[in-house]
Amino acid sequence: MDRIPQIKQLLLATPNDSFLKHALALEYIKIGDDVAARQQFEELLAYEPTYVGSYYHLGKLLERAGDxxxxxxxxxxxxSMAKAANERHAYNELQSAYEELVY
Known part of the structure; x- marks a missing residue:
């Protein structure tokens, strides 16, 4: 069953649910709709910049787009957000992705 309509339906009741927005963005990535995924990640991070898991996926999406x-x-x-939240695993993943791109 297509999860996108299900997630969108849940978001009608809780439009600022960061978990649902993140899940929706990942579903868009699965079907190759990076534009919609990017929009979801950017909206999520604008509303809740401490949702550190989305930075990795948004960064990878931007890399695929050549940005x-x-x-x-x-x-x-x-x-920065992961360090402030003391989320070491997320920090390490982001740092690894960053270093792969920069070095």
Missing amino acids: NAGAISVYEKGM
Whole structure:
């Protein structure tokens, strides 16, 4: 069953649910709709910049689109947020992605 309509239906009741927005963005990535995925990630991070898991996926999406500068910026912001939240695993993932791109 297509999960996108299900997630959208749930978002009608809770439009600012960061978990649902993140899940919807991942579903869009699965079907190759990076534009819609990017929109979801950007809306989510504008509303809840501490949702650190989305920085990695948004950065990878930007890399695929050839926007390396944008990806670097997203990784840097994500690392900053992960460090502030003491989320070491997320920080390490973001740092690894950042270093692969920069070095």
